[in-house]
Amino acid sequence: MTTPAATAVSEIELRFPGVDRDLAGTVTLPGGAGPFPAAVLVSGSGPVDRDSNAPRLAIDSTRQLAHALARAGIATLRYDKRGVGQSRLLRDGATEGRNGWMRVGLFDNADDVAAAFTALAARPDVRAGQLFLVGHSEGAILVTIAAARMADAATGPRPAAVVLLAGAARPGDAVLRRQAGMLAPTLPAPVRGLLKLLRTDLVRQVGRNHDKIRATSTDIARVGGARLNAKWFREYLGYDPRADLARLRIPVLAVTGSKDLQVDPADLAAIAEIVPGPVQTWLAPEVTHMLRTQPGPPSLRAYKEEVRRPVDPGLLDRVATWLTDQAPAS
Template sequence: MRETTVTFRSGDHTLAGTLTSPDGDGPAPAVLLVPGSGPVDRDSNHQRMPLGITRHLAHALHDAGFATFRYDKRGVGASTGDWRAAGLHDNIADAARALATLTAAPGVDPTTVLVVGHSEGALIAGALAAAGTPPTGVVLLSPSATRGEELLLWQAAQIAPTLPAPVRALLRLLRTDLVARVAKNHARIRATTTDVARVDGARINARWSREFMAYDPRDDLARITVPVLAVTGGKDLQVDAADLETVARTVPGPVETHVVPDVSHLLRRQDGPASMSRYRREVREPLDPRVVGLVTRWAAAQVARVG
């Protein structure tokens, strides 16, 4: 595998990423890989948890004959800036510049460039596809079709029953309703005006949170005319698998959706009841081959369609 470090400018910042090139002289079809939320690098790795999602996908897509580009978010890895000060729309702008960089890269066929996004990256992929010059197609992994504030409340309701028994007992003792607490914090966040603020004792990316809570993915989904593949795990506690039906109804272009049984938000197999407590164990395993197979086969089909 040929891997090259590539930098590009976005606003006042320099972002860095890895371009992988398949064997042969090209030009090759290409895929931009957009990671999820928070301070994650080009491989989707967080300082506290190495998710590896975009790295796994890059290698699988390379083996399928694609060039790929994945990048460090602002203030992470080799990219400049502060991730806490970046808003959702900044992240979309960064991805648009990454897409332009990939499209212009040597050995890339500019007529066949796809975008694959996971979690927040799926929202960003949808926003790019809805823009004036869309990619050839988009893959939405663990996507949401719900306004951000409503999604966060849904997450709290799903996660609360899966917390360890001692934590649930403490919440009952303190008479703390997790959903109500999240809603209260939302009001505090909406009242902030700075990029970074302290809410409920923690220093948070306030501007991103305000923009995310106000963002409704359906507005962009309704403007996507290129083919879409949307995939969610059946045990995802961070997005509602039922949102795939909304994606299919809202996108005017061709849509293919899949709910993959026993797969979590991290795109790994999860046995037993759905729980985020298993994440640390899951990241030691590769991505579920059913998810990877859906992505690589669908991407190859788009190349054949364009070709």
């Protein structure tokens, strides 16, 4: 959805520091005179920057979403995660070094969503009462946590609506076990053959690794020969989003692709049942976890090819139209 007065897009760099982090992001503004309705955009898991780009996979979804929303007259703030890009993780007053993101937990990330929301709400070019949260994958979990916390807060800004893109409605350990089961058939044939030869059940192995992670106590740990952000995994494995979804009495849009291997599209129905506020769900046809369409069978191996194409225009339009409906002109 594009409004004639909102075709020009401008961007402003923004920093919002805290005691244990110094976050950097980009405010994207529509053309014309503000104040504008506005949204914080939250990326998925891992070392992703404000555009949802990781070192080996340039997903670019939040940048494309920011520009689509700006063309629809909605301002946005997207930001680098702690220890990624220009954002810094601070420990004892000093900047954490390389791979600082690995020391950050799930609930630290949720704190940063709230900090970004507060920073956006303080700007004179955004419209109080028409502020939103939009999250993809882990970002959908984070905005659920943040929105539920803000709903219970005595003071401070609160979101008027939430968008969950590929948002799960089951505990983290169940999500990861399902992912293992869905991804196993898409592995290269030699890998599948080796697993069969070794009589290795991938889902069962993932469960064993979860037990090892739960037994750790440090921010970073080595499990199964791999160095992991153990704090994040411990918190994610034990987190059940259903309790926080049940606290959302504001409008919610939940969108998951029909070919999403990482989040069960059936969770859309669960979200609709759990959330007490007005809910709209959409099963995006042919769309994968990368928010792109995939004409063939979904496969993790196709991600690098998928991200060369733009985010599905229908998905961008659905989100922009729904948010515009939540922000009637004053």
